[in-house]
Amino acid sequence: xxxxxxxxxxxxxxxxxxxxxxxxxxxxxxxxxxxxxxxxxxxxxxxxxxxxxxxxxxxxxxxxxxxxxxxxxxxxxxxxxxxxxxxxxxxxxxxxxxxxxxxxxxxxxxxxxxxxxxxxxxxxxxxxxxxxxxxxxxxxxxxxxxxxxxxxxxxxxxxxxxxxxxxxxxxxxxxxxxxxxxxxxxxxxxxxxxxxxxxxxxxxxxxxxxxxxxxxxxxxxxxxxxxxxxxxxxxxxxxxxxxxxxxxxxxxxxxxxxxxxxxxxxxxxxxxxxxxxxxxxxxx
Amino acid sequence: xxxxxxxxxxxxxxxxxxxxxxxxxxxxxxxxxxxxxxxxxxxxxxxxxxxxxxxxxxxxxxxxxxxxxxxxxxxxxxxxxxxxxxxxxxxxxxxxxxxxxxxxxxxxxxxxxxxxxxxxxxxxxxxxxxxxxxxx
Amino acid sequence: xxxxxxxxxxxxxxxxxxxxxxxxxxxxxxxxxxxxxxxxxxxxxxxxxxxxxxxxxxxxxxxxxxxxxxxxxxxxxxxxxxxxxxxxxxxxxxxxxxxx
Numbered sequence: 001x002x003x004x005x006x007x008x009x010x011x012x013x014x015x016x017x018x019x020x021x022x023x024x025x026x027x028x029x030x031x032x033x034x035x036x037x038x039x040x041x042x043x044x045x046x047x048x049x050x051x052x053x054x055x056x057x058x059x060x061x062x063x064x065x066x067x068x069x070x071x072x073x074x075x076x077x078x079x080x081x082x083x084x085x086x087x088x089x090x091x092x093x094x095x096x097x098x099x100x101x102x103x104x105x106x107x108x109x110x111x112x113x114x115x116x117x118x119x120x121x122x123x124x125x126x127x128x129x130x131x132x133x134x135x136x137x138x139x140x141x142x143x144x145x146x147x148x149x150x151x152x153x154x155x156x157x158x159x160x161x162x163x164x165x166x167x168x169x170x171x172x173x174x175x176x177x178x179x180x181x182x183x184x185x186x187x188x189x190x191x192x193x194x195x196x197x198x199x200x201x202x203x204x205x206x207x208x209x210x211x212x213x214x215x216x217x218x219x220x221x222x223x224x225x226x227x228x229x230x231x232x233x234x235x236x237x238x239x240x241x242x243x244x245x246x247x248x249x250x251x252x253x254x255x256x257x258x259x260x261x262x263x264x265x266x267x268x269x270x271x272x273x274x275x276x277x278x279x280x281x282x283x284x
Numbered sequence: 285x286x287x288x289x290x291x292x293x294x295x296x297x298x299x300x301x302x303x304x305x306x307x308x309x310x311x312x313x314x315x316x317x318x319x320x321x322x323x324x325x326x327x328x329x330x331x332x333x334x335x336x337x338x339x340x341x342x343x344x345x346x347x348x349x350x351x352x353x354x355x356x357x358x359x360x361x362x363x364x365x366x367x368x369x370x371x372x373x374x375x376x377x378x379x380x381x382x383x384x385x386x387x388x389x390x391x392x393x394x395x396x397x398x399x400x401x402x403x404x405x406x407x408x409x410x411x412x413x414x415x416x417x418x419x420x
Numbered sequence: 421x422x423x424x425x426x427x428x429x430x431x432x433x434x435x436x437x438x439x440x441x442x443x444x445x446x447x448x449x450x451x452x453x454x455x456x457x458x459x460x461x462x463x464x465x466x467x468x469x470x471x472x473x474x475x476x477x478x479x480x481x482x483x484x485x486x487x488x489x490x491x492x493x494x495x496x497x498x499x500x501x502x503x504x505x506x507x508x509x510x511x512x513x514x515x516x517x518x519x520x
Contacts, residue, residue, distance in 0.1 A: 001468050001469045001489055001490050001511055001512060001515075002466075002468055002512075003429075003460075003462060003466055003467050003468060003469065004467070004468075004469035004470070004471065004490065004508040004511070004512065005430075005453060005456070005457075005467045005469065005470055005471075005484075005486070006470075006471045006472065006501055006504045006505065006508065007449040007450075007452060007453045007470075007471075007472045007475075007480055008448075008449065008452065008472065008473065008474060008501055009434070009443075009445055009446065009447070009448025009449035009450070009451070009452060009474065009475065010445060010448065010474055011440070011443070011444060011445050011448060013438075013439060014439065014440060014441040016441060016443065016444045016445065016447075017444025017445045017446060017447070018444075018445050023291070025291055025292065025293055025294040026293075026294035026295075026296050028325050030291075030293060030294065031293035031294065031295065031296075031299055031303075031325070032293070032325050032380065032381060033381045034291050034293075035290055035291060035292060035293055035412055036369055036370075036381050036382055036383050036412075037290065037355060037358060037359065037362045037367060037369055037383065038359075038369055038381075039355065039357060039358070039359035039362075042357075043353060043355050043357075043369055044369075046353050047351055047352060047353050047369060047371055048351055049351070049353075050351045050352060050353070050396065051350060051351035051396060054396055079433075079437045079438070081437075081438045095356075096356045096366075097356060097357060098353035098354065098355045098356060098357070098369075099353060099354035099356070099366075099391065100353070100391075101353065110437070110438045110439065111434075111437075111438065111439060111440040111441070111443070111448065112433060112434055112437050112438070112440065112448065113433065113434040113443075113448035113449055113451055113452035114431075114432065114433040114434070114452045114456075114501075115430070115431070115432060115449070115452040115453040115455065115456035115457075116428055116430065116431050116456060116501075116505065117428065117429055117430030117431070117456050117457065117459075117460045117462065117467070118426055118427065118428055118429070118505065118508050118509065118512060119426070119427065119429050119512065120425065120426060120427070120512050120513070121424055121425050121426060121427050123429075124427035124429050127429040127430075127460055127461065128459075128460070128461050129429060129430070129431075129459060129460065131427035131428065131429060132427060132428040132431070133423075133424040133426070133427045133428075134421070134423075134424070134425075134426045134427065134428070134505060134509045135423040135424055136423055137421070137502070137505060137506035137509060138506070139499075139502065139503045139506055141496060145325075145381070146371070146381075147371045147379055147380055147381035148324075148325070148379065152350065152351050152371075161502075168421065168423060169423050170423060182498060182499065184498070231437055231438060234474075234498070235473065235474055235497060235498035235500065235501075236498045237498045237499040237500060237501040237502055238501040239433070240502075241431075241501055241502065241505065242431055242432075242433055245428050245431040246431070249431075264502065265502075266498055266499030266501070266502045267497070267498060267499055268496040268497025268498050268499040268500060269496065269497040269498075272496065272497060273496035273497055273499055273500075273503075274499055274502075275496075275499035275500070275501070275502025275503045275505075275506065276502060277502050277505045277506065279428070280423075280424065283424060284422075284423050284424025284425075
């Protein structure tokens with residue numbers, strides 16, 4: 001097989017031609033979660049966070065800081081939905097959605113689509129664009145019900161998927177120039193940094209307190225503004241991959257100078273699944 | 285909350301014992317007779333070892349608060365006041381999602397690890413397991 | 421898969437981003453796909469593998485006029501596309517197609 005096309009498109013905001021979500025009260029989630037008043041991802045994806053915060057001394061300011069930093073990246077992205085700077089107070093005073101999560105700690109709702117075309121490295125030499133090589137990948141699942149997540153301070157699916165990708169690529173965290181961690185909510189980059197092995201459990205807050213993931217920092221993270229400021233149509237993973245590809249091609253609006261390795265890590269459902277792709281721009 | 289407009293579970297053959305237990309005021313779990321592990325949600329086999337030799341038993345009803353959010357945007361049927369959506373750890377090990385009743389729905393009142401006891405509320409043919417602060 | 425044996429040669433998002441009421445869901449898939457094809461200098465008939473989530477891969481292949489020899493509709497939520505890259509890379513690297 002020569003050329004694979006991967007497509008995504010979602011009318012998350014405009015709902016044009018979108019199917020209605022059908023609730024099945026006989027499913028496990030229907031029986032054991034829906035009756036307790038869950039109402040979409042902001043009321044489910046966020047439930048583990050309080051345990052994480054209290055276990056590791058992570059504060060509401062730390063969550064707000066994630067949103068502030070991603071808005072700094074979005075400011076450099078002409079296609080971002082929101083680009084005006086945010087202060088910690090802006091985030092901490094935004095409307096309460098599901099305590100401790102406020103509106104500006106939650107993803108946007110937009111429309112959008114993206115597509116990728118893959119081929120063998122040999123064939124890639126004859127194409128107009130500089131090839132972006134797949135160095136390693138990973139995938140895993142944990143549970144469709146947030147209440148059944150093994151450990152609310154860490155995602156098993158993240159750990160399994162990330163480890164597979166790093167092992168296949170044969171790289172270590174210090175080799176990573178650019179990182180995308182699907183940020184449907186402000187706590188996800190914190191979990192991702194720890195579960196991908198960039199730091200010890202509980203230490204991810206320092207990446208934000210010390211500006212390591214912000215413009216100018218040593219680990220540029222979510223350089224398109226992310227699901228919090230760039231776009232989020234419901235399923236965001238394709239956009240993490242698109243930014244990874246742009247960074248490897250050297251054409252991203254907020255280009256990381258000399259980036260050679262990009263890790264694109266995604267979540268599915270409420271910590272239900274995970275996938276990781278590691279890109280490089282040098283032929284192996 | 286609670287009120288009688290919320291969507292209710294549709295029991296399936298594998299979960300019938302659980303919902304019958306709730307109706308009878310009993311929190312039922314299953315455990316594997318081979319590896320002795322309790323598990324939730326209901327399954328007719330043990331997810332730890334795959335054995336089909338499992339039994340239903342009445343759990344103690346004791347739990348502790350593992351985590352929660354306080355939802356400020358109730359969906360239809362859940363009234364208009366904020367309420368906690370909680371996950372509790374049962375004394376026997378498994379976790380389940382629930383609401384906390386007989387308590388203010390505030391961060392001050394809902395402390396992680398606080399001890400809880402199960403209590404059942406009837407909604408027509410279904411009884412739902414909620415948890416209240418132990419000693420209430 | 422041997423690291424670096426598969427590469428991305430086409431990548432694009434929809435022409436517009438954010439508020440796109442003039443395109444339906446499948447239209448968004450197609451707009452992005454056509455942009456990625458143009459980026460790669462390919463036509464739909466050059467594609468022989470299709471993966472997608474949020475739409476049925478049969479629907480996408482039909483809409484774009486593709487006859488696939490490899491199909492993946494893994495749908496595990498937002499990270500499905502990472503899984504599609506992983507699955508596609510494995511298929512390409514193992515040489516699933518025997519004809520040109």
